[in-house]
Amino acid sequence: MFRNRRSVLIAPAVCLACGLLLFVGQESSPPAAARVLEAEGQLQWYRGNLHTHSLWSDGDDYLEMIAKWYKQKDYDFLCFTDHNVLANRERWTDVLKNKGGQKAYDKLKASMPKDWVEERTVDGRLEVRLKRFDEVDKQFAEPGKFLLIQGEEVTDRFRNLPVHINMTNVTELIPPLHGDSVYEVMQNNVSRAVAQRERTKEPLLVHLNHPNFGYGVTAEDLMRVRGENFFEVYNGHPGVRNSGDAKHASTERIWDIILTRRLAELQMPMMYGLATDDGHNYHKIPSRGSEPGRGWVMVLSDELSPTALIGAMERGRFYASSGVSLSKVVSTPAGLHVDVKAAEGVTYKITFIGTRKGYDPKSKPVLDKNGKPMNATQIYSDDIGQVFKTVEGPTGAYEFSGDELYVRALVTSSKKHPNPSEVGEVERAWVQPTVGPGVPKTESE
Numbered sequence: 001m002f003r004n005r006r007s008v009l010i011a012p013a014v015c016l017a018c019g020l021l022l023f024v025g026q027e028s029s030p031p032a033a034a035r036v037l038e039a040e041g042q043l044q045w046y047r048g049n050l051h052t053h054s055l056w057s058d059g060d061d062y063l064e065m066i067a068k069w070y071k072q073k074d075y076d077f078l079c080f081t082d083h084n085v086l087a088n089r090e091r092w093t094d095v096l097k098n099k100g101g102q103k104a105y106d107k108l109k110a111s112m113p114k115d116w117v118e119e120r121t122v123d124g125r126l127e128v129r130l131k132r133f134d135e136v137d138k139q140f141a142e143p144g145k146f147l148l149i150q151g152e153e154v155t156d157r158f159r160n161l162p163v164h165i166n167m168t169n170v171t172e173l174i175p176p177l178h179g180d181s182v183y184e185v186m187q188n189n190v191s192r193a194v195a196q197r198e199r200t201k202e203p204l205l206v207h208l209n210h211p212n213f214g215y216g217v218t219a220e221d222l223m224r225v226r227g228e229n230f231f232e233v234y235n236g237h238p239g240v241r242n243s244g245d246a247k248h249a250s251t252e253r254i255w256d257i258i259l260t261r262r263l264a265e266l267q268m269p270m271m272y273g274l275a276t277d278d279g280h281n282y283h284k285i286p287s288r289g290s291e292p293g294r295g296w297v298m299v300l301s302d303e304l305s306p307t308a309l310i311g312a313m314e315r316g317r318f319y320a321s322s323g324v325s326l327s328k329v330v331s332t333p334a335g336l337h338v339d340v341k342a343a344e345g346v347t348y349k350i351t352f353i354g355t356r357k358g359y360d361p362k363s364k365p366v367l368d369k370n371g372k373p374m375n376a377t378q379i380y381s382d383d384i385g386q387v388f389k390t391v392e393g394p395t396g397a398y399e400f401s402g403d404e405l406y407v408r409a410l411v412t413s414s415k416k417h418p419n420p421s422e423v424g425e426v427e428r429a430w431v432q433p434t435v436g437p438g439v440p441k442t443e444s445e
């Protein structure tokens with residue numbers, strides 16, 4: 001299903017700060033081609049993490065303690081995404097054998113109400129009942145203030161290549177469906193999610209996790225997956241190799257290759273980038289494990305609900321962050337404008353990145369030491385993901401010259417990340433891509 005483009009009268013106005021021509025709609029909502037992201041009236045920025053593990057799989061803390069942590073740290077929403085399981089049935093955990101051990105148990109007992117923790121002894125061993133999602137939701141959710149969302153990390157693989165896909169607001173468990181290639185594994189699981197969404201009418205957001213974890217997913221495989229329009233450009237787990245290595249493209253490079261080929265060759269929708277925690281370790285922060293608080297999304301929405309948040313994200317009304325906050329992002333047929341919410345004593349660099357029409361589409365495989373092609377994202381020319389412009393300062397704009405397929409922006413700050421997942425990491429924000437003039441934007445409903 002493709003959305004019809006609305007044709008409305010638009011009045012051009014000039015942004016004084018940057019000289020960029022902005023198109024301001026006469027109607028209450030701007031035309032489809034313009035996207036103005038700024039808190040105003042009902043529209044607010046909501047901060048959330050969409051990738052979280054608990055004792056329901058391989059995290060080391062109880063669901064309720066994790067909900068409490070995020071709520072206290074000023075997050076607005078949190079999605080639990082344990083591996084191949086939903087927290088919707090009775091389950092007991094051995095207090096000392098589970099990943100949290102005595103420490104997690106002691107903290108749970110100390111911070112929850114007296115009658116909250118249910119215990120039993122089996123064969124002389126102390127067990128605690130893991131709370132279900134609905135119980136934790138009832139305890140911590142507050143309308144308009146804090147939202148909990150049920151999710152799942154569908155944890156699949158092809159041979160030894162991991163393929164992990166998050167399902168935000170899933171209503172029924174999706175078991176890993178496998179397939180005869182990495183591409184097929186992804187497509188099978190995504191298609192099941194799309195079918196569930198159509199059947200239940202409940203919005204469900206699918207995003208591909210950490211493509212470089214185990215170097216499982218290449219740009220060429222991911223770009224072809226129908227219904228898969230989000231991926232993690234930043235994942236806070238220290239083992240996921242966001243930056244790639246000598247033989248493997250970084251997640252940013254993967255993003256540019258996918259955007260270029262989807263828009264120019266495949267006529268598929270844009271891919272949007274997320275930052276997430278993928279938290280597993282909650283007892284020593286900061287540390288060198290996979291702790292919470294490293295990466296998140298900021299979604300501009302008129303309501304704090306799964307429907308509103310997912311709807312906003314599907315319209316590109318969000319950005320990803322590992323510390324940098326933005327106050328305004330404007331995408332119009334004329335270009336892309338970014339305003340950083342500058343922090344005291346911090347400097348910013350805004351890099352506008354994209355690909356022009358007429359780029360060199362050739363690619364070649366990465367070879368291993370025996371000269372054999374590897375399972376790795378191919379090598380392309382520097383035409384793909386070029387730096388169009390760099391601005392030093394908290395405000396920047398890029399004006400289209402007419403031959404761009406898309407432009408996106410990366411904001412890099414001078415501030416070191418307080419709990420980096422990679423050595424030397426600084427705080428960043430990733431602005432979603434916007435299509436160039438005359439480039440058909442394929443939107444999925």
Ligand SMILES: [Zn+2]
Binds near residue numbers: 209210213
């Ligand atoms: Zn994973």
Ligand SMILES: [Zn+2]
Binds near residue numbers: 051052278
């Ligand atoms: Zn995970």
